Amino acid sequence: MQPLTGLKVIDLTQVLSGPYCTMVLGDMGAEVIKVEKFPSGDDTRRIGGFEDNYNFNMVNRNKKGLQVNLTMEKGREIIYRLVEKADVFIENFRPGVAKKLGVDYETLKKHNSQLIYCSISGYGQTGPYCQKGGYDIMAQGMSGIMSMTGETDGRPVKVGIALHDTAAAVTALYHILLAYIYKLKSGEGQYIDISLVESGLAWTVWEAASLFSKGEIAEPNGTRHRMIAPYQGFRTKNGYILVGAANQKLWELFCKHVVEKEEWITDPRFITGNDRVQNVNELEHLIEDVFSEETSEIWLQKLESVGIPCGPIHTYAEALQNKQILSREMVIEGKHPRGGMMKMLGFPGKMSKTPAQLRSPAPLLGQHNDEILKELHYSEAEIRQLKEESII
Amino acid sequence: MQPLTGLKVIDLTQVLSGPYCTMVLGDMGAEVIKVEKFPSGDDTRRIGGFEDNYNFNMVNRNKKGLQVNLTMEKGREIIYRLVEKADVFIENFRPGVAKKLGVDYETLKKHNSQLIYCSISGYGQTGPYCQKGGYDIMAQGMSGIMSMTGETDGRPVKVGIALHDTAAAVTALYHILLAYIYKLKSGEGQYIDISLVESGLAWTVWEAASLFSKGEIAEPNGTRHRMIAPYQGFRTKNGYILVGAANQKLWELFCKHVVEKEEWITDPRFITGNDRVQNVNELEHLIEDVFSEETSEIWLQKLESVGIPCGPIHTYAEALQNKQILSREMVIEGKHPRGGMMKMLGFPGKMSKTPAQLRSPAPLLGQHNDEILKELHYSEAEIRQLKEESII
Incomplete structure (x- = not known):
């Protein structure tokens, strides 16, 4: 039944x-x-x-x-x-x-x-x-x-x-x-x-919360998160990937072990989470300069190995060939x-x-x-x- | 209960x-x-x-x-x-x-x-x-x-x-x-x-149908419909509106009574629905040239008066002030x-x-x-x- x-x-x-x-x-x-x-x-x-x-x-x-x-x-x-x-x-x-x-x-x-x-x-x-x-x-x-x-x-x-x-x-x-x-x-x-x-x-519950509580109108911003950076899609050598370095610890891991740019941690534009949100255009530019050197697959491996939330941006065909999606x-x-x-x-x-x-x-x-x-x-x-x- | x-x-x-x-x-x-x-x-x-x-x-x-x-x-x-x-x-x-x-x-x-x-x-x-x-x-x-x-x-x-x-x-x-x-x-x-x-x-049922039946991968195309034109968002004097001239009759009504460009009906680029889809970049350009002369409100009135499906692209604040949405x-x-x-x-x-x-x-x-x-x-x-x- x-x-x-x-x-x-x-x-x-x-x-x-x-x-x-x-x-x-x-x-x-x-x-x-x-x-x-x-x-x-x-x-x-x-x-x-x-x-x-x-x-x-x-x-x-x-x-x-x-x-x-x-x-x-x-x-x-x-x-x-x-x-x-x-x-x-x-x-x-x-x-x-x-x-x-x-x-x-x-x-x-x-x-x-x-x-x-x-x-x-x-x-x-x-x-x-x-x-x-x-x-x-x-x-x-x-x-x-x-x-x-x-x-x-x-x-x-x-x-x-x-x-x-x-x-x-x-x-x-x-x-x-x-x-x-x-x-x-x-x-x-x-x-x-x-x-x-x-x-x-x-x-639209989150968007309504922002409007009702603070009068903020949700506007488009690509793949970016409104309150966290870097938390968005980035271009690589062969496509785009998603990276969510959602807190200071993950950001520092990202600088040291993923892009290997330890100097970004002390860069006055990127010190705090709020600094990174304010300067997200420059941050995106710098990250994509580095990401352009390798493929999505390699960056995702590096990100995963240090525990930074990340993922591919599948084409629809890739989505329906993905091993997790097929296994389900x-x-x-x-x-x-x-x-x-x-x-x-x-x-x-x-x-x-x-x-x-x-x-x-x-x-x-x-x-x-x-x-x-x-x-x-x-x-x-x-x-x-x-x-x-x-x-x- | x-x-x-x-x-x-x-x-x-x-x-x-x-x-x-x-x-x-x-x-x-x-x-x-x-x-x-x-x-x-x-x-x-x-x-x-x-x-x-x-x-x-x-x-x-x-x-x-x-x-x-x-x-x-x-x-x-x-x-x-x-x-x-x-x-x-x-x-x-x-x-x-x-x-x-x-x-x-x-x-x-x-x-x-x-x-x-x-x-x-x-x-x-x-x-x-x-x-x-x-x-x-x-x-x-x-x-x-x-x-x-x-x-x-x-x-x-x-x-x-x-x-x-x-x-x-x-x-x-x-x-x-x-x-x-x-x-x-x-x-x-x-x-x-x-x-x-x-x-x-x-x-993603429509997208899966295209992939499974024809191998077509759904890709982004702004607000445009994949098989019909004009059926998308257009810029006006003060914002954007949606227009859905979904068939030949609506297209001709659009040319005659909305934009008042009867010559578009016989323009070789726009004769059939398929022609309009093929030349949608030029079509969008021409329509936005005309639409830039008046406000969204006026264009929506004209479109509605001849029965062409249309609608506003509300900001989120406008959506939650809309009389229909409030009445519901x-x-x-x-x-x-x-x-x-x-x-x-x-x-x-x-x-x-x-x-x-x-x-x-x-x-x-x-x-x-x-x-x-x-x-x-x-x-x-x-x-x-x-x-x-x-x-x-």
């Missing part, structure tokens, strides 16, 4: 935030029915120009696929029948669209009063911006996270991953689990409202019905009794139509009729 | 990843006992140089404070008594330290066979790197996320927030909830192993026993029946020592004795 064995999830989400959330529910044992719009399905099926593409398959494993035309009454009827037996319903339409389609909380609650209903949107279901469409990049701009990422005095840069999409995914996920725990105890369902902007914003099964393989074997990212949490499991690949569009409708007691004739009417 | 009312959590974590996780457990009703080391407490109490500082108070609300000297047998005895009545134990020591202190899973399981025990570490509890200390910045370098963030051909830059710390926090959180659900159903506890590196790495109660206030009223970030999930609640401020160091020990049936004389022996 997995933790969510027996949990039934009706998933009307697409692209990344919702699908990532329901993927984890599926990884942990839930029965997830992914409902895709007729005729084109999840927009992600089209990224890159072919139907069953890699992006889609990465975040839709462990789900069954149902394709339904929600603009037709008979299509909605399928959803209502599904909802009667479900625990969780999740959607990431622009606010208002679920109501237009007849699959909003007020409507579905009539079909299942114990339903847990989760909405994911750019800005949330209330407030002056709630009708705006919101994508990950706009959320990065709204939350201020983009403005604190980048080079000092440089242009703003985005976080390299879809930060707010994944933040919304896991925020929706843990709220659904909380609501399920409450339902197990009380028998009651409820409505959950998750936004991309707030999900990422909630993680962060790259797994599964069979896809069309593509053959495909690689996927593994599971980030290791549970001793109830590990996440790859039970099935992502569904083809409408792959489980017949199976799901039969479970809902549609007859073969009715199913044929639904197909003829372009409902499924 | 809140979802986690009745859940007892013994929290031996410090700094950010663990405390953020247990803060959310507390926000949702759990009884969290934060155990801090004798004599100095959570390292975060010292950031900025004074004991009860803002960073600490931001992520430790809704917890009780117990201070214990874990290097002494009598200190460990307190933990064992706490664990007997607890559901969850969580720690973020470097792997191996919990065992040295006598609070590892094998030991605590003997005191409570149903315990859910969660460890958070930099690289995980297994594998060739497991003994290394890992901080957020090293995790950003390891996972490859740093290498895909920044300007094209620029230096790597870090994500502006402690991405891997918060990733580990919410990954630990949802696994603890999963284990609790399993415990509610089966009566069994288990061990959970969470790493900073993997928690963030698990979110993302800035809340609570009373701290020493500091008076203090602002905090609000709750990112809105649950209709069981909302998160601010029940108490962060504890002072050892604030609930007496209360907690009395509940464990220590007598007043024993408590006095423990204080004399510097155990609490």
